[in-house]
Amino acid sequence: MTVRVRFAPSPTGYLHVGAARTALYNYLFARANDGTFILRSDDTDTARSTDEFQEDILEHMQWLGLEWDEGVARGGEHGSYRQSDRYGRYREVAHDLIADGSAYYSFATPDQLESFKQAAREAGTSPAYDGSLEPLDADIARLISDGESAVVRFRVPRPGETRFTDIVRDEMVFDHKQVDDFIILRSDGTPTYHLASTVDDVDYGITHVIRGEDLLSSTPKHILLAEAMDADPATYAHLSLLMGPDGKKLSKRHGDTAMSAYREAGLLPEAINNYLALLGWSLGDDEEIASISEMIGKFDLNSVSKNPAVFDPQKLEWLNGVYIRDMDDEEFVGRTLASVEDDLGRSLSGGERAQFDAIAPLVKERTKLLTEVADQVRFLFSDIDEYDEKSWAKVMDKPEGPVALDAAASVLSVLEPWTTEAIEGALRGMLESTGLNARKGFQPVRVAISGSTVSPPLFECLEILGKVETLARIARARSEMK
């Protein structure tokens, strides 16, 4: 049987990291098994679903490179893959279920239900609604024709239990005492998640449902529903949840959870995929770094970890740095040029572009986030607005400051040719004549040309900045000293 899996987010929010991990695992499982990866939109919550969120999800799935074979915006033999387009189908299934006794119109009021639960809670028993509040059969037809408000509930067989083998959690058993007669059709005739999701899983031939553990307790409902439809239930795999540093389910409270925020922060999709894969799964052989294709080659749902994982932005950033350092210089330029120009508020001239190309390899080694690049190269393309205060105090306000600048200016002004090697030679010579050590002699020059004690390697910076500009900056810094 061909593997068919789906990632079915509801567009009631942007794509967040936890969902992305679920998507990734579905994707890896599909690719590892020559299966089909489907993207579905579970948008039955019409009040909270928006096109904007839907768009955000699609966009970031693509950004991550998690291409789907069938589904939203791509099509396939099952239509639009949006549940809001299939209400007729869900209603049809619901009515079939009513017809064969698997479901029923329910007239229990919220107040009644509330006291039912309250009583169960006080008695220490299960609060799952068992249908016991319903009117006599004899009255039902009349209530319906009177237009009395009713929902449709699934009739959970009682007594009974549902067993299934979860790929990551092994044998699961749920006593039906714990499963309520859940609503499948709301009083306005729209389907609930349980119905729509299960009908789609059945109709679309989903073989494996890989989703978050928050749905583990709902699984008996889905299995019961599929069986009532005379279908074979899918095989389930429930992934542990992603946690914030406080151990609670990862949410907005913990900072950024929107994939867009990570993209804007300068994270690479490859690094994110790699990191997310590590959260709950391991590559084995003490390996941490793996491309998507390597992951596909090794992926095994059975070895996915059962325990919840705390999302650690620091490790993600480290991985991002690994990926950045691993890039070709041209690629690095290609992926950062726009943010540098954004920062400048203009595009780079041809000469400036050459300068950027020249410094790129040096900056690449020092970058963890793409967005940090602008900070590191800005000094090349614009005058120094103001020297970093701490840097100035640390090296310029010292006795060596003026000594170093004067000596540097004097050796550099007559230097030919203007190359990194020559510059280094001249400045090291300056060290000897002034008796300053490298730190004391070079740091003032660095601050003069870059505005900070932290910059890419000095000699290269000088070469790339150019002789005229270098001397001008040294002179200016010197003039600003007391």
Place this chain on the structure above:
RNA sequence: GGCCCCGUCGUCUAGAGGCCUAGGACGCCGCCCUCUCAAGGCGGUAGCGUGGGUUCAAAUCCCAUCGGGGCUACCA
């Protein structure tokens, strides 16, 4: 409250009875390299929640206990 899941360094994990005086990675600390910052190299810090069993032998099996999490909507 009820049901379910989970429990190895701060964090992610390896570990499927002896290979474990518990391995790797991030982080942190130190040293080296060094023109700053990174990167890199080397070294260090730190963990099997607890209590009982089973066994010649337990991180690995069993029980209990404690702790954390999830679900308990006409949300998904």
